[in-house]
Amino acid sequence: MWLDRLAGHTASGSPGAQNNRSYSPAAPRRTSHLAPRSSSARPGLSPRASTLSLISNTSTSSLPSAARLPNGSSLRNQVSQTAPLDVPDPIHILQGIIGVEIPKKQDPADSTWKKRKVEKPVDIVENPDFGNLSLEAFAEGAIVRQDVSKHAVHKMNAQSIAEYEKDKDKFEELHRSITACDNVLKTVEAYFTTFETDLGAVSTEIETLQAQSTALNNKLENRRLVERALGPAVEEISIAPTSVRKIAEGPVDEAWIKALNELESLARNLDKKFPGQEQVKAVEDIRSPLENLRHRAIERIRDFLVTQIKSLRTPNVNAQILQRQNFLKHKDAYKFLAQHHAQLAGEIGQAYINTMRWYYVSHFSRYQKALEKLKVHVFDKHDVLGLDEHGRRSHLGGSKAAAAPHDAFNLGRRIDLLRTTNDAAISSYLAEEDKSTHYLEVPFRNFNQALIDNASAEFLFLTEFFAPNSFHDISRKFMEIFEPTFALGQALTKQLIDTTVDCLGVLLCVRLNQKMAFKLQRRKVPTVETYINGTNMLLWPRFQIIMDMHCDSIRRIASATSRSATSALSLSAPDASKQSAAPHYLTQRFSQLLQGILALSSEAGDDEPVSSSLGRLRTEYEAFLMKISKGVTDPRKKERFLYNNYSLVLTIITDTEGKLSDEQREHFEVLKRAFSESSG
Numbered sequence: 001m002w003l004d005r006l007a008g009h010t011a012s013g014s015p016g017a018q019n020n021r022s023y024s025p026a027a028p029r030r031t032s033h034l035a036p037r038s039s040s041a042r043p044g045l046s047p048r049a050s051t052l053s054l055i056s057n058t059s060t061s062s063l064p065s066a067a068r069l070p071n072g073s074s075l076r077n078q079v080s081q082t083a084p085l086d087v088p089d090p091i092h093i094l095q096g097i098i099g100v101e102i103p104k105k106q107d108p109a110d111s112t113w114k115k116r117k118v119e120k121p122v123d124i125v126e127n128p129d130f131g132n133l134s135l136e137a138f139a140e141g142a143i144v145r146q147d148v149s150k151h152a153v154h155k156m157n158a159q160s161i162a163e164y165e166k167d168k169d170k171f172e173e174l175h176r177s178i179t180a181c182d183n184v185l186k187t188v189e190a191y192f193t194t195f196e197t198d199l200g201a202v203s204t205e206i207e208t209l210q211a212q213s214t215a216l217n218n219k220l221e222n223r224r225l226v227e228r229a230l231g232p233a234v235e236e237i238s239i240a241p242t243s244v245r246k247i248a249e250g251p252v253d254e255a256w257i258k259a260l261n262e263l264e265s266l267a268r269n270l271d272k273k274f275p276g277q278e279q280v281k282a283v284e285d286i287r288s289p290l291e292n293l294r295h296r297a298i299e300r301i302r303d304f305l306v307t308q309i310k311s312l313r314t315p316n317v318n319a320q321i322l323q324r325q326n327f328l329k330h331k332d333a334y335k336f337l338a339q340h341h342a343q344l345a346g347e348i349g350q351a352y353i354n355t356m357r358w359y360y361v362s363h364f365s366r367y368q369k370a371l372e373k374l375k376v377h378v379f380d381k382h383d384v385l386g387l388d389e390h391g392r393r394s395h396l397g398g399s400k401a402a403a404a405p406h407d408a409f410n411l412g413r414r415i416d417l418l419r420t421t422n423d424a425a426i427s428s429y430l431a432e433e434d435k436s437t438h439y440l441e442v443p444f445r446n447f448n449q450a451l452i453d454n455a456s457a458e459f460l461f462l463t464e465f466f467a468p469n470s471f472h473d474i475s476r477k478f479m480e481i482f483e484p485t486f487a488l489g490q491a492l493t494k495q496l497i498d499t500t501v502d503c504l505g506v507l508l509c510v511r512l513n514q515k516m517a518f519k520l521q522r523r524k525v526p527t528v529e530t531y532i533n534g535t536n537m538l539l540w541p542r543f544q545i546i547m548d549m550h551c552d553s554i555r556r557i558a559s560a561t562s563r564s565a566t567s568a569l570s571l572s573a574p575d576a577s578k579q580s581a582a583p584h585y586l587t588q589r590f591s592q593l594l595q596g597i598l599a600l601s602s603e604a605g606d607d608e609p610v611s612s613s614l615g616r617l618r619t620e621y622e623a624f625l626m627k628i629s630k631g632v633t634d635p636r637k638k639e640r641f642l643y644n645n646y647s648l649v650l651t652i653i654t655d656t657e658g659k660l661s662d663e664q665r666e667h668f669e670v671l672k673r674a675f676s677e678s679s680g
Contacts, residue, residue: 097145236269237286239293247297252304257332260297264336266290298341301333305348312355319359320454323461331465338468349466353480360454360485364447368492370428371447375437379502383408385589385621386553409589411504411596414439418511418600423519425450440496441508448535451489452516452528455482459525478527486531493538503546504596507610510539511600540609547613550593554586554620558627581640583648584628590621591652594664602658611660618667643675 164171243259250256267290274283308326312319338345425446426434458481462474469477497506517532594614601610625645632638650668653661 236273237266237283239263239266239290244293247293247300252300252330252333254329257330260336261332263290263293263297267294294340298337298344301337302344302348304330305334305337306351309348309352309355312359319356320457320461323457323465327465328461331467334465335468349469349477353477356458356481357484360458360482361488364451364485364488367428367431367450368447368488370431371443371492373432374434374443376443376496377437377439377502379408379500379505381501381549383501384553385409385550385586385593385617386555386557407592408502409504409592409596411592411599414441414504414508415599417441417445418508418515423449423453425453439508440500440502440505441512444493444496444509445512447489447492448512448516451485451531452520452525455485455528455531456520456523456525458482459527460523475527479530482528482531486534489531490534490538493535497539497542500542501546501549503543503550503593504600506539506543506546507597507600510536510543513539544609544613547617551616551620554617554624558620558624581632581637581644583641583645584625586621586624587645587648590617591649594618594649595653595656598653598656598658598661598664601660602656604658604660606659611663614660614664618664622671639675643672646672646675 239262243262246256246259247263250259270283270287270290274280308322311317311322311326334345334348337348431446455478459474459478462477466474466477493509497509500506513532513535517529520526520528520532594617597610597614601608604610625642629638629641632641646668650665650672653665653668656665
């Protein structure tokens with residue numbers, strides 16, 4: 001074929017051509033290496049890295065020799081990458097020469113190429129049309145046309161090179177920028193690679209965490225189920241760490257008592273639910289710490305109570321305030337001590353008893369001495385009913401005459417002390433500074449009022465603080481505390497009434513004592529009843545003694561036969577016309593004394609000795625009047641005299657109330673009417 005000859009001619013004219021290049025006319029023409037690199041070429045490839053120079057004369061004499069380049073040659077990549085944009089494709093030129101379409105080499109990756117490479121190659125025209133030209137002329141023409149084409153190509157390449165040289169710096173700068181971008185992209189690529197690796201690790205960890213979370217949720221749910229079932233049981237046999245720390249180290253206050261109650265409640269629950277014969281390991285494990293904590297609580301309670309008891313011995317301290325603020329607020333502590341250490345609780349209770357006994361004895365001793373400084377009216381044997389004024393004056397000394405005046409038989413406003421609603425006792429300071437004179441019921445009332453107030457407060461405290469003890473034990477403690485103080489009160493009472501003949505004063509003390517007994521009953525303090533009864537045992541006998549002294553005095557003057565006594569007390573006169581029917585002065589005294597006794601006995605009972613004492617006194621008085629009236633010679637005046645005396649008695653006692661008063665008024669009304677009829 002002519003193509004073989006043409007190929008052989010080209011090969012002989014191009015000694016520098018490689019022998020391993022393809023001679024197939026279907027092989028695409030390689031683009032020239034002389035063209036500058038396209039702007040889209042890879043920046044890392046330099047046109048200068050090729051083994052062909054820009055002025056190389058390889059395959060410049062024969063065009064078909066360029067088509068013999070093997071498809072895998074490196075020149076193809078170099079030429080395709082450096083081909084200028086405006087240079088015609090040599091494949092098109094060859095197609096124009098030979099008039100046959102040469103198929104382009106397709107990318108193996110292209111799917112159309114994969115289809116076409118199994119097809120038959122394009123058939124070569126066996127009888128080409130040479131026109132009127134011979135083969136040599138046709139070849140020469142082709143060579144001429146090829147030369148012209150090469151000239152054009154060289155011209156275009158030279159122009160491209162000039163432009164390339166002109167834009168070389170720009171391209172180099174672009175090359176550096178692209179290189180920098182490559183470096184940045186490599187860094188970004190490395191970052192994303194690392195990120196992808198880390199993301200994979202994170203994803204793995206998330207999956208692990210999800211698995212662990214699922215497992216933990218399952219465990220949590222299981223624990224909740226167990227806690228729901230075992231929670232109440234655990235709560236019953238456990239105590240909070242804060243409570244343990246509070247009991248062991250915290251100050252003894254209300255929060256400490258609350259923690260102590262929690263400990264006691266826990267111990268009771270354990271003893272109730274798990275008796276000693278049942279061996280439960282959890283319970284046995286907690287019993288020992290609870291016992292240690294209980295011993296620690298007992299130790300702290302002991303120290304606290306001993307400190308508070310010592311504070312009661314502080315000078316001028318108010319025991320009631322300490323009892324309310326320090327003892328009663330911590331009564332549960334003593335209760336706990338009494339339950340778990342009875343011996344120690346008894347010792348502390350005895351220490352408290354000894355301290356309070358000293359406290360009350362010392363304070364009431366000072367108070368008694370202060371009350372003894374009060375000035376008290378003196379009633380002696382000369383202040384009896386049967387002593388006349390002349391005899392009284394003859395037995396009084398100068399100092400007695402200068403004493404404060406008082407009426408031994410008139411009650412007056414002394415009863416206000418019984419009716420007052422003020423329960424406060426006078427203080428020691430005021431008693432020492434008081435310069436006025438009082439009756440004996442004033443110091444008696446103040447001392448006993450202070451005594452029953454303190455006794456009531458102490459009994460109520462003992463009942464509340466020593467609640468675990470029985471009433472008998474509390475009463476015994478109370479009597480141990482107040483026995484010396486009660487002795488002081490009875491000694492003061494005896495001192496006040498021992499020598500006096502103030503009948504109204506003693507009876508006032510009796511009524512004050514009864515009023516205090518009623519107060520103690522309302523306060524529900526029965527332990528002071530012994531003292532009240534003891535005081536009554538001192539007052540009633542003295543009242544009867546004084547009443548007997550009045551009776552004796554009337555009896556003595558009534559039975560006197562001497563002329564001096566008769567002249568002083570009788571109404572007799574030498575001249576009957578001069579005898580007076582006016583009431584005797586003794587009637588005035590008797591009426592005032594009777595009125596006072598009745599006023600103080602408005603609520604008296606039948607079992608009191610007042611009625612019998614008044615009966616004896618009234619009998620002696622009536623006997624005295626009858627004996628005195630015998631000295632009146634005129635019967636009418638005698639009757640008038642008796643009527644006037646009984647009428648005076650009725651007038652004075654008319655405002656009194658009570659059963660005893662009604663009896664006395666009725667009796668004197670009968671006597672008055674009797675002598676009224678006879679005198680009229």
